[in-house]
Amino acid sequence: MAHLLLALLLGVAAPQVPRAPYVATPPDVVARMLALATVTSRDVVYDLGCGDGRVVIAAAQKFGAHGVGVDIDPVRIAEAQRNAARAQVEHLVTFKLQDALDTDVSEATVVTLYLLSAQNVQLRPILTRQLRPGARIVSHNFAMGDWDPDVVDVFTSADGQSRTLYLWKVDGRVRP
Numbered sequence: 001m002a003h004l005l006l007a008l009l010l011g012v013a014a015p016q017v018p019r020a021p022y023v024a025t026p027p028d029v030v031a032r033m034l035a036l037a038t039v040t041s042r043d044v045v046y047d048l049g050c051g052d053g054r055v056v057i058a059a060a061q062k063f064g065a066h067g068v069g070v071d072i073d074p075v076r077i078a079e080a081q082r083n084a085a086r087a088q089v090e091h092l093v094t095f096k097l098q099d100a101l102d103t104d105v106s107e108a109t110v111v112t113l114y115l116l117s118a119q120n121v122q123l124r125p126i127l128t129r130q131l132r133p134g135a136r137i138v139s140h141n142f143a144m145g146d147w148d149p150d151v152v153d154v155f156t157s158a159d160g161q162s163r164t165l166y167l168w169k170v171d172g173r174v175r176p
């Protein structure tokens with residue numbers, strides 16, 4: 001009974017942060033994110049909340065980069081795996097059914113995000129602790145709390161929508 005009460009209290013005290021729904025980044029915006037991160041064949045690109053896998057698949061197709069996509073939704077992961085097979089980049093990319101918050105990103109040199117601001121803020125200490133200096137983080141439309149980006153790129157994409165891309169360069173300082 002005491003355990004149940006404690007669990008209920010913790011649940012009330014620590015409400016769940018809402019999760020980004022599935023909305024795909026259009027291809028021209030994906031290309032701009034990869035260009036902003038200056039992705040090359042030497043990079044390992046992690047997309048946290050990878051949807052249908054398009055960001056890491058594009059990085060593999062265009063640059064020969066290795067990539068890992070994680071998503072909390074099994075339907076998306078199955079779709080990403082099918083798309084990787086169709087694009088013939090299965091040797092370069094891996095998709096995992098996983099919460100972004102539980103993902104070890106220490107081998108990543110580039111992390112891409114299209115999550116909500118509150119999720120980015122939750123990820124900030126994890127990313128800044130695990131990523132090596134020189135790694136780049138690019139986020140589509142959502143900032144990361146009070147961590148000033150190195151570059152903000154505002155433009156209109158091919159579908160006529162205003163987009164903002166944020167780039168942070170990891171410098172070894174942990175940002176809680």
Ligand SMILES: C[S@@+](CC[C@H](N)C(=O)[O-])C[C@H]1O[C@@H](n2cnc3c(N)ncnc32)[C@H](O)[C@@H]1O
Nearest residue numbers: 019022023024025049050051071072099100114
């Ligand atoms: C806005 S979509 C972006 C998809 C893809 N990155 C893109 O840019 O096309 C967000 C994705 O993040 C996933 N997602 C949301 N919260 C997550 C979490 N905590 N861990 C892993 N995936 C998450 C959703 O299932 C969804 O597929």
